[in-house]
Amino acid sequence: MISVVVVGSGNVATHLIQAFSQVDTICLKQVYTRNLDDLETFKITIPVTNSLDLLEEADVTIIAVSDDAISEVSSQIQNSFVVHTSGNTGMQQLRNSTRKGVFYPLQSFSKEKPVDFHHIPFCLEVENSKDMAMLEILANALGGSIYHISSDQRKNIHVAAVFANNFTNHMYQMAKDICDTHQIPFDILQPLIEETADKVKRLSPKDAQTGPAIRKDEKTIKNHLNLLDSSQKELYKHLTESIQKHGKKL
Amino acid sequence: MISVVVVGSGNVATHLIQAFSQVDTICLKQVYTRNLDDLETFKITIPVTNSLDLLEEADVTIIAVSDDAISEVSSQIQNSFVVHTSGNTGMQQLRNSTRKGVFYPLQSFSKEKPVDFHHIPFCLEVENSKDMAMLEILANALGGSIYHISSDQRKNIHVAAVFANNFTNHMYQMAKDICDTHQIPFDILQPLIEETADKVKRLSPKDAQTGPAIRKDEKTIKNHLNLLDSSQKELYKHLTESIQKHGKKL
Structure with missing residues (x-):
């Protein structure tokens, strides 16, 4: 079973957390949010932290924060494989010193509307080709469609x-x-x-x-x-x- | 049962003819087309004419020709109640000397794609208020939604x-x-x-x-x-x- 940590509590993070927590084949280990209040409305039981120092290791660490914060947040993460979810940000803007990737769901999200990830295209990119399979499993688990897309594309x-x-x-x-x-x-x-x-x-x-x-x-x-x-x-x-x-x- | 004559063989005419011919509660009496070849692909048995002089009387005569031809064509029609199907043409551009109305289905039609009139909005307008009921019956028979819309609207x-x-x-x-x-x-x-x-x-x-x-x-x-x-x-x-x-x- 693939384990996941989600960093963020915005639109995309919220929908990913809800979706992963409903999938049996993925283990959502932990969520990071700057402000614990942001996640209070969740009726799910996932360990939450507001300190990046206390981030648990996972197979995939998904950073779903605003584009401007991706570099800074990723530079503080030591986990082995870190991906972001941004359409507009190159993979190399991740500043973790470990493996990098992108897990970008191409859809317009609003907090007030539930998202059905079925058929949503996931644009996947990895630095290290053997990591692709893991992102494909994540996207598949959510029912999404898979596209291999470079940062430029x-x-x-x-x-x-x-x-x-x-x-x-x-x-x-x-x-x-x-x-x-x-x-x-x-x-x-x-x-x-x-x-x-x-x-x-x-x-x-x-x-x-x-x-x-x-x-x-x-x-x-x-x-x-x-x-x-x-x-x-x-x-x-x-x-x-x-x-x-x-x-x-x- | 309301009887209908359709004048025209373009996109809107074609789809209306097909739709009316599938509805038991409407009698499609006749179709006029300038060129009889235009209707050859129809596998339905409706009397067809290429002469406006031979147009049969019906409860509603629907002119579905190009906007530019509406005035000219309508001026040659003596039937009792004549409507056009144009979004962009005032009711008073009809030149028949009898009762006038508009029966405008608000949708984008292409010849190659079948049209389901269910839920398509019909913008209805009449000169004589008691004719409205007849247009409503036609629109309802096709499953459309009904809107009373003035020429200006x-x-x-x-x-x-x-x-x-x-x-x-x-x-x-x-x-x-x-x-x-x-x-x-x-x-x-x-x-x-x-x-x-x-x-x-x-x-x-x-x-x-x-x-x-x-x-x-x-x-x-x-x-x-x-x-x-x-x-x-x-x-x-x-x-x-x-x-x-x-x-x-x-």
């Missing part, structure tokens, strides 16, 4: 995720603003939002692209611009131009 | 849908470009795309917004910009600015 995935998540959510925000202004319930758009997300499972986004921008339907574009306020208008123009330029590039 | 829904569908799909395209450049399989982002779409069922997009833009995490933003090509960079900057401005406005 992972940084780019993180940018791609900003488009697929943060910027996409902003599109939803713009749509909701328009609905609110005209007393239209936002839930009227939900089936369209789902279908749009679903479609790119089967079609490439290039083939799925529809609408006035790609059709160069200037009349509809003009009608739409007339309905928008100045900041909406500006964004609509940029996005229309970006779609049209992209069409040309391909 | 519908135009705005259409713009909102451009953000929620066309522009969102462009975000997926940008993400895929980044993946392709770095030999990352695009399907690694699919769970994130689904979760992002799913989250706004429960949280408002404002509360669901995460990422470096809303956090004003300039270090990460700078790292991201360094990874992008010039046109990706430009769009990333515009979207980051739009998210940050929006945060202020609220």
Whole structure:
């Protein structure tokens, strides 16, 4: 049985702790948190410490702290194999002098919402190739999908995720603003939002692209611009131009 | 039993014809198409005509042709109650001299993909209030959700849908470009795309917004910009600015 120590009490740490504590094949030995209060809401019985000096050895020590703290925290850890969970941080930013790796679950986590790790992609990277099997067992135990991803690829995935998540959510925000202004319930758009997300499972986004921008339907574009306020208008123009330029590039 | 005639053979017409022909409680009396070949792939037995002069009377005549053709086609129809299916066209652009209405299914249709009308929002509008019940029966028969939406609201829904569908799909395209450049399989982002779409069922997009833009995490933003090509960079900057401005406005 693989033993694990989790360092951190933020979003990712919280969800990993909950998930590992529900899996029989993984032994969650200990959790480190700076502030013991952070873990008080947990209804599970795991040894907790607020001192890195008292950290127990484990097969895998998972640092799930903010990106900025990874180097500093890892420099204080002597455990044999230390991984971080960050999309945006190179493996070599770990400062432990022992073996290093990355265990990055690619998903958007919020504390208030339970996470089902089934099918969540785990981006795995190791310094020492024989450590890969151990990370694969951890990811498998949680039901995740396994991807071998280098630090360079992972940084780019993180940018791609900003488009697929943060910027996409902003599109939803713009749509909701328009609905609110005209007393239209936002839930009227939900089936369209789902279908749009679903479609790119089967079609490439290039083939799925529809609408006035790609059709160069200037009349509809003009009608739409007339309905928008100045900041909406500006964004609509940029996005229309970006779609049209992209069409040309391909 | 309500009788229906469908005018058109494009995406929306095709899906409506297929859906109505599977519903026992609606009588699909006839289909008009300019070119009879367009309907040859149908394995259903419905009377078809390519002459508007031979159009049969029905309780509801549904014009599902391109936006530009709605006025012209409707001006040639004498049937008692004529509706169009366009998001972007006012009810008064119908030129029949009889009763008018709108029967707009808010979804993104592609010919190659079957459409399940269950839960699809139908935006209904009528000139004559007693016609509403008939459109509601049609939408219900297809399993759709019913919304009473004015021409003015519908135009705005259409713009909102451009953000929620066309522009969102462009975000997926940008993400895929980044993946392709770095030999990352695009399907690694699919769970994130689904979760992002799913989250706004429960949280408002404002509360669901995460990422470096809303956090004003300039270090990460700078790292991201360094990874992008010039046109990706430009769009990333515009979207980051739009998210940050929006945060202020609220």
